[in-house]
Amino acid sequence: MISATSVVQSLLSGMAEGVNYSLYCLGLAFVFGIVRIINLAHGEFLVLGGYIAYWLLVKWGVNPLLALPLAAAMAGVAAFVSYRVFLQRIRTSSELNTLILTFGLGIFLANLYLQLWTADIRNIGVDWMEQPLSFFGIYVSVGEILTILISLAVVFGLYFFLTRSRTGMAIRVTAIDRDAAALAGINVERVDLVAFTIGGLLAGVGGPLLGMLAHISPGAGLHITVKAFILTVLAGVGSIPGLLVAGMILGVGEALTVTFINASYRELFGFALFIAILVIRPSGLFGRRL
Amino acid sequence: MKSRTNGEGLRDKVAGANPAPVTIAPMTQPATGATLLEARDLSKHFGGLRAVASISFRVRQGEIVGVIGPNGAGKTTLFALLSGFLPATSGEVLFEDAPILGLRPDTLCHLGMARTFQVVRPFPEMTVFENVKAAAVFGKQGRRSNQEILSDVEEVLRATGLAPLAGQHPPSLSLPQRKRLEVARALATRPKLLLLDEVLAGLNPKEIQEALPFIRSLNEKHRVTILMIEHNLRAIMGVCQRILVLNFGQLIFDGAPSDAVEDARVIEAYLGGQQHA
Numbered sequence: 345m346i347s348a349t350s351v352v353q354s355l356l357s358g359m360a361e362g363v364n365y366s367l368y369c370l371g372l373a374f375v376f377g378i379v380r381i382i383n384l385a386h387g388e389f390l391v392l393g394g395y396i397a398y399w400l401l402v403k404w405g406v407n408p409l410l411a412l413p414l415a416a417a418m419a420g421v422a423a424f425v426s427y428r429v430f431l432q433r434i435r436t437s438s439e440l441n442t443l444i445l446t447f448g449l450g451i452f453l454a455n456l457y458l459q460l461w462t463a464d465i466r467n468i469g470v471d472w473m474e475q476p477l478s479f480f481g482i483y484v485s486v487g488e489i490l491t492i493l494i495s496l497a498v499v500f501g502l503y504f505f506l507t508r509s510r511t512g513m514a515i516r517v518t519a520i521d522r523d524a525a526a527l528a529g530i531n532v533e534r535v536d537l538v539a540f541t542i543g544g545l546l547a548g549v550g551g552p553l554l555g556m557l558a559h560i561s562p563g564a565g566l567h568i569t570v571k572a573f574i575l576t577v578l579a580g581v582g583s584i585p586g587l588l589v590a591g592m593i594l595g596v597g598e599a600l601t602v603t604f605i606n607a608s609y610r611e612l613f614g615f616a617l618f619i620a621i622l623v624i625r626p627s628g629l630f631g632r633r634l
Numbered sequence: 635m636k637s638r639t640n641g642e643g644l645r646d647k648v649a650g651a652n653p654a655p656v657t658i659a660p661m662t663q664p665a666t667g668a669t670l671l672e673a674r675d676l677s678k679h680f681g682g683l684r685a686v687a688s689i690s691f692r693v694r695q696g697e698i699v700g701v702i703g704p705n706g707a708g709k710t711t712l713f714a715l716l717s718g719f720l721p722a723t724s725g726e727v728l729f730e731d732a733p734i735l736g737l738r739p740d741t742l743c744h745l746g747m748a749r750t751f752q753v754v755r756p757f758p759e760m761t762v763f764e765n766v767k768a769a770a771v772f773g774k775q776g777r778r779s780n781q782e783i784l785s786d787v788e789e790v791l792r793a794t795g796l797a798p799l800a801g802q803h804p805p806s807l808s809l810p811q812r813k814r815l816e817v818a819r820a821l822a823t824r825p826k827l828l829l830l831d832e833v834l835a836g837l838n839p840k841e842i843q844e845a846l847p848f849i850r851s852l853n854e855k856h857r858v859t860i861l862m863i864e865h866n867l868r869a870i871m872g873v874c875q876r877i878l879v880l881n882f883g884q885l886i887f888d889g890a891p892s893d894a895v896e897d898a899r900v901i902e903a904y905l906g907g908q909q910h911a
Contacts, residue, residue, distance in 0.1 A: 483816055510771065517768045521759045523719065525751060526739035527773035533738070 353405035354603040355596055362595025364553060366587045367495035369572030370502065371546035377582035378519045379540040380439060381431065384446040386572055387565030388453035389419040389544050393551025394560035398468050402525045408468045408552040409490065412571050422453075422546020427537055435536065439633055450565060456560035484553040491553045498549055502542075503584050515539055519582060576619045580628025589627060593617070667695030669731070670827055670859050671716070671747075676725035678711055685711040687883040688725065693827070698853050698860045700870040700891070703880035704903060709863045709892070710752060712880070713831055716861075717749045718742050734821065744774050746827035750816040751830045752863075756804035762815055763800040766790055767823045773823030787822060793856065794818040795848070810841045814848070829860035830854065834869050842866065846873050871895075879903065 372386040372453035383389075400406035400414065426449055434441045473487030507511040516536040518525040524533050554560055554568070575594060579586035594614055601613045621628065671693040678681040678686040686708045693699050701709050714720040716727060718739045727735050729745055739747075756765050771788045780785075794814045805810055813833050820828055830849070834842050850873060852858050864870040870877060871891045878889035879894060881903035887894050894900050 510777075513768060514772060517757060517760075517772075520759060522756050523739070524751070524755045524757065524819075525768075527717075527743060527823075528819065529740050529767040529774065531738065531740045578695035 350603060353482050354599040356484070357488075358480060358596035358599030359592050360484070360492050362592035363492045363495045363588065364550075364557065364591075365571065365575060365595055366591030367498055367546075367553065368550045369575040369591070370499060370570055370584075371543040371550070371571065371589060372572040373576040373579065373581070373584070374502065374546060375428025375540055375543035375589055376576055377584075378515055379441045379536045379543075380606065381418070381435075381540065382439075382573070383540075383543060384443060384451060385426065385450035385565075385569075386446075386543070386547055386571055387568035388450045388457075389422055389547035389565075390550045390554065390568050391560050391562070391565045392422055392453065392501055393419045393548035394468070394555040394564075395457060395466075395551070398466050398577035399462070400558065401470075403466050407470060408556050409494075411552050412494070412549055415615060416545045417551050419551065420541050420545035423547070424537070424541040426544075427540040431540065432533075432537070454562050454565055458573070461562065463562060465559045465561045466555065467559045468552065470556070472532060473556065487556055491557055494549070494553065498546065499584065499588060502546065506584070513539065519540075571614065574614050577628055578621050580630040583628065583630035586620065586628065586630030636859060653679060660725075667697070668727070669693070670695045671847060671861065672728040673729075673841055674726040674728070676715060676727060677707075677723045678715055678720060679723045684883045686722075689719070689879055689880070689883075689885045691885060693859060693861055695826075695859055696853070696857070697876060698849070698862070698874050700839045700874035700877040701861065701863045701880065702865075702867065702870055702877055706882075707880040707903075708883040709880055710831065711883075713749065713829055713863060717747065717829055740772075743772075743823050744776075744826075746774055746824070746826035747829070748820035748823050748827070749781070749829035750813075750820050750831055750833060752835065754804075754809075754812045755814045756815050756819070758804050760803070761800065762796055762802050762804065762807070762818075763787060763791070765804065765815060766796075766818050769819040769822035775824055781904070789816050790822045793851070794821065809836055810845065813845070817852070821852065821858070827861065830860060832863050832865060834864055835868050842869050845869075849873050 367392060371389065372383055375381055375383050375386070388443060396415040396418050397408040397462060398487065399409040401408055403567065430445055430449065447547035465535060469487065475486050476483045477486065477489075486577075506516055514525070514530045514535055515538070517528065518530055518532050522532050525535075550568075551560065554564070573592045578593065579590035592616065597613045597617060598610050601609050635655050669692045672691070674690050675688040676690070677684065677688050689712065695832060701712065711720065715722045715735075718734070718737050718741075720776070722735050723733060725735075726733055729742070729747060734742060734745065740846065752879070757768065766787045767783065770790070772785050776854075788797070793801055794817060796811065796814055796818055797805065799811060805817060807815065817830070834845055837845060846869060849860065849862070853860055862870070863873070874891055877887070877891050877894055878885055879897075879900050881899075886899045886903060887897050
């Protein structure tokens, strides 16, 4: 029987999951919105961050939370190198080229991970973070609370970076109108590189969190990329606060699907939502007109 | 084909288009400053089309030079070449005696060259103030304190008459106001040379009357050299000290506006040639 508690429980877990979804897709949404590259290797950058945390944990016993900066940095380096070596050369031609190139990059990285870390599914949870806390019959783990806080901090951090800093302003202005930004004295090619690297950093932060809350495997990246793409479209390209809302909608929707229908329909919810949004509101919930 | 009586010439077209005569202010003495911009044999081919065909000219410091020509004459292509938005097929462009072809638009901006777009392109999500600020932050002056930037922005807003509209968003502005914003943004980068691409297009005669003194003030008060494309002949006669006339990608006239209306080739380009009448 479905009780009120179980509804509240699934709503809350859905929201918690949703906030993390927002973080997982932040990098892809950011790069798509600013540089107009759909980075299909986004999930692989995220998984890289997860494996960095995994290595630190199994080799030196470092808590995955402390591994966050290094995980982010490594994924950022991977993004930087990918952009400088490959994407920069084909950037100006057509959008489809970057799509194909990043897809290939993703396949390469996934297979590299397979060589380095085997096909085993890894969880990097730490015991004390999996302790459940109970509030009025609703269960939350310490890890969930921490990851929500981290996700929120990163989303708002990015928001403030974009609205307050000089580089953030250059990025925003370039996203609105490249040519006009260049006329105002902004090196738009540098902005592309910086934005793509930031996209990598953001993905890298998500990796350890994914490893703690669920698990990582060499092939997990594509799944994340697809989810991130759904959320980006749902939020509307270029809307960062919209991502939080979109993440929550997806998270809660999935949780309710599991509670009321069947766990096997969980993934279906996201794709159904995706199609519905494309039909009803192609610019997304918070997107500007394109 | 157009049929014209002999008495109807370009001068009539210039003077007779509107009953309210534009008062042509006495020209400031012809500029004799150093060469600021020079094009040498500049060409741009699109396949078999020679959009710009070995054009050479100079713009001296302090001048207001107009570029006119019929539709498709190559005016906007010329601007795109000068401002780094299109690569040239051949030729050279010098800005303050240094070659600038192939430089990125942002580098040109830092050297002191600014342009506006024919179709205004403000940042719609940002207020008028923020639009101008973006240009002031990343313009020629480099990194500065917030205080300096703010006072700079305020000065530009005052000079362009946009100060009362600082908090508005561009979509709520009228067309003349948006055109001013476009100029304000270019001005906020502190250019030595300003390329204006049809800033008067779409304005009514009254608005043009108000815009002309504004363009002159940019030149006189702010010491900005101006190269402007203009469709409106009367306006360009009223404000430019010298004009370049393009036709089919070629420069067919370079001289005083008053001489242009007497020039046979210019008349032919504009009126389709009296001999065919």
